[in-house]
Each structure stands twice: as C-alpha cells, then as structure tokens.
Amino acid sequence: YSLTSIPDYYGIDALLTEEHKLIRQSVRDWVESFVMPQIDHAAQNHTDIPNLMKELGQIGALGPYIPVEYGGSGLDQISYGLIMQELERGDSAVRSAASVQSSLVMFPINEFGSEEQKRKYLPKLAAGEMIGSFGLTEPNHGSDPGSMETHFKDMEDHYLLNGAKMWITNSPLCDIAVVWAKNEEGKVQGLIVERGMEGFTTPETHNKWSLRASKTGELVFNDVKVPKENLLPGVTGLKGPLSCLNSARYGISWGVIGAAIDCYCTAVQYSKERKQFGKPIGSYQLQQKKLAEFLTEITKAQLLCLQLGNLKNDHKATPAQISMAKRNNVNMAIEIARESRQILGGMGIMGEFPMMRHAANLESVITYEGTHDVHLLITGLDITGINAF
Ligand code: TGC
Ligand code: FAD
Secondary structure: HHHHHOOOOOHHHHHHHHHHHHHHHHHHHHHHHHHHHHHHHHHHHHHOOOHHHHHHOOOOOOOOOHHHHOOOOOHHHHHHHHHHHHHHHHOOOHHHHHHHHHHHHHHHHHHOOOHHHHHHHHHHHHHOOOOOEEEEEEEOOOOOOOHHHOEEOOOOOOOEEEEEEEEEHHHHHHOEEEEEEEOOOEEEEEEEEEOOOOEEEEEEOOOOOOOOOOOOEEEEEEEEEEEEEOOOOOOOOOOOHHHHHHHHHHHHHHHHHHHHHHHHHHHHHHHHHEEEOOEEHHHHHHHHHHHHHHHHHHHHHHHHHHHHHHHHHHOOOOOHHHHHHHHHHHHHHHHHHHHHHHOOHHHHOOOOHHHHHHHHHHHHHOOOOOOHOOOOEEEHHHHHOOOOO
C-alpha cells in the first residue's frame, strides 16, 4: 500500500507541530528502508534484527524525551508516541526494543539515578552502543510484582543479589539490567547489574510463537556482588518500577496504532484488488463493515493517544488513564489484526502479508506491561475505590 493511504480520518495532523510531522516522517522512512525488507525473515527464523539497537540510536528512537545533556533528544511525549507508532507499524519487536531501552532502562536511570550513573550509562544507551533490559517479572510473580522474591543483602562494601527474573525482553543481548529487588527490610529498590558480574547469567527463552524477532530470556542472580554505586538512590518501593511502566504503557498505546494501521492499509488495498463472484471483495457489505469498523477504532485510538500525550506533556496523566489507553488500544489492534487476516483469505496466513505476524506479536503485547485484565481492574479500582485484585 502507498504510505499516503495511512489514515488521518479526523484531520488530527492539524493538531501536530511541524516538528512532530518531521520526526514521524523520518522514522516512517527508516522503517520502510530498514525494517520492512527483513522483518518477515527475522520473525520466521526467530532471530533478532542485526544492528537494530545502533540503528534505533542513530534515528533518535532511544530515549527521545531524555535531556540532550545525557544523549537524549529532549523531545515531548507526543514525539515519543509518534516514534513508537511508526516503529510498531514495522513490528512490535522493534517497538519493544525501543520501549525497553527508553522507558524501562533510560527512564529510571534519568529519574532515580545518581549524576554519575546518568553520565556513565545514558549517552551509550541513547546511541544503542549499550543494550539495557528491565527485570521486574519473576517465574512466580507476574501480575503481582509486589510479592517478588529476588532480594539483596548489604555486605558493607557491596550488595549480594540473589533471585531470578523471567520473560525479560533483550536479556540475552543486554549489557546492563535494571533489576528490581527487595532489600533487607522487604522494600523494593533498583540495582544496575552489568554483564560480566560473577554469578549473573541471561539464558534465552526459545520456541516463542510471538515477538519472534525479539530476544526474550531470564536474568539469574546467584550471589552476584553488586557495587554499592550501582543502587538507584532516588526511589524506594513499588512505585519505582511502576512509574517506568507508566511511560512504557503510554508508548505502547501509541505503538499498537501502527500495527493496526499496517493491517488496515493492507486489507483496504487487497479488498479492492481481489475479485470473487466477478466483483472486488471490497464491494461486499460484510467486508466494508470490517473496514469501516477498523477505521473507526483506529481514529478513536488516535484521539485517545493525542489527548493522553497532551496530559503527559503537562505531567497530568494518571496511571489509570494510561491503563485505559493501553488496554483499549492493544485490544483494538489485536482485533484488527485477526479480522483483517480474514479479509485476505488464505493469503492472510502468508509471510508476504503482515497480519499473522502482528496478530501473534500482539498476544504478547496484550499480556506484558500489565495484562488486559489487570488494566481493567485498575480502571475498576479508579471508579469504585475498591481494590479487586
Ligand atoms: P499498590 O499497593 O497498588 O501500589 C504499590 C505502590 O506503588 C504505587 N503505584 C504506582 N506508582 C506509579 N505508577 C503506577 N502506575 C502505580 N501503581 C501503583 C502505589 O501508589 C503504591 O505506592 P506507596 O508509596 O503507597 O507504596 O500495588 P499492588 O501490589 O496492589 O499492585 C498493583 C498493580 C497490580 C496495579 C501492579 O502491580 C501492576 O501494574 N501489575 C502488573 C505488572 C506489570 O505490568 N508488569 C510489567 C513488567 S515489565 C514488562 O512487561 C515489560 S515488556 C516490555 C516490552 O518488551 O515492550
Ligand atoms: P500471571 O500474572 O500469572 O497472569 C495469568 C492470568 O491471570 C492473566 O490472564 C491475568 O490477567 C490473570 N490474573 C492475574 N491476577 C489476577 C487477578 N487479581 N484477578 C483476575 N485475573 C488475574 N517482564 C519484565 O519485567 N521485563 C520485561 O522486559 C518483560 N518482557 C516481556 C516480553 C514478553 C514477550 C512477554 C510475554 C512478557 C514480558 N514480561 C516482562 C513479563 C510480563 O510483564 C508478564 O508476563 C505479565 O505481567 C503477566 O505476568 P504472568 O505472565 O506471570 O501472568
């Protein structure tokens, strides 16, 4: 499909600045030239995309809102959202790589790190010369991270870290991991663990049917001696990791619009070209209903994100507002991926078309960063004041 067919049904572009549009265009062009030609091969073969992080660094997609003095671009939240949207039009694995590095690794170092930590890590992370991962989820504690078992002891001249994290994006590739663990008082704190520290291993998780172009693995800590200067000094408690999730979930709300757009545009084009019973399938009401509903849902999601971005720029977006957008938009995208695949009939299962890949990827996206159900419970709590977890 032509890039000019990407929908802006409500003229939302008029609400963006010239800078927003330029940023979006440059990421869109990069996705066309770098991601699209190799994404099917990477996903089919369950390999990562070579040089992805350095490329993302070069186009400014790592920590776009991190201050310029630490290697970021100092951009606003709408720019961040638009970048995520364009990346996920390519593949959720590409957006995931940028989400984790930006919101889950650079964000906590920038918000809660010491000046030395910021200077040591942020510029390299922004350039993609260093890859970060984020360890919150454990084998026995996913939706309920407050019950985590990973813990560290103060040994006077270092901390001793023990435990394990599971389902960690980029763990097999990471140079550093921001790890959330309990101190001796049972309070959650963040530690920067570096590859090469004795007792730290990152086994890969194989055989995924989803996010196949992204590496996932474990972070295992067996009596790891972590230097004291690697503790994030600025936060104690679960609000540390959860505030990183606010930023990542916001980016995902935008990102999945990109996946939905890729499916929608492909389906519109196919429905006009493919003929059955002597007419294009797009001339039949059943197919038009699908296309009309896709465009309606994409437009609603775009408006939701734009206003959430405005709130975020003003530091007014609440965690519950972000949960609503993450839940709504991921569900919107997965429904469009599944239904649009049907419009392509048998061709819809093929790698030449993006639907199966997006649909399979979105099964992870609807689960990570808080499941569909957990986000509903967060909205329920916000409405009633009653915790139903
Ligand atoms: P609760 O008692 O409600 O809260 C504990 C403390 O945290 C504060 N808080 C938040 N702070 C900032 N932002 C938020 N969104 C916050 N939500 C809660 C809260 O105020 C409290 O602070 P304080 O000072 O009183 O201690 O916590 P809970 O134990 O009842 O759990 C709440 C719940 C279930 C909502 C939360 O734990 C949750 O969101 N669970 C889902 C877990 C999750 O999202 N995991 C994601 C792992 S990372 C990931 O998936 C990366 S994938 C990346 C990729 O590849 O793109
Ligand atoms: P569980 O918490 O066991 O949930 C199972 C089911 O029970 C879900 O449907 C859930 O909604 C439901 N449920 C749970 N509690 C309740 C309740 N109180 N009421 C009703 N229903 C409930 N984590 C990281 O820390 N870092 C990463 O980089 C990372 N990357 C990931 C990459 C991939 C590809 C995947 C799949 C996951 C990743 N995760 C990561 C982990 C992800 O955040 C968790 O999988 C997610 O939070 C859910 O946890 P769980 O899988 O243990 O499911």
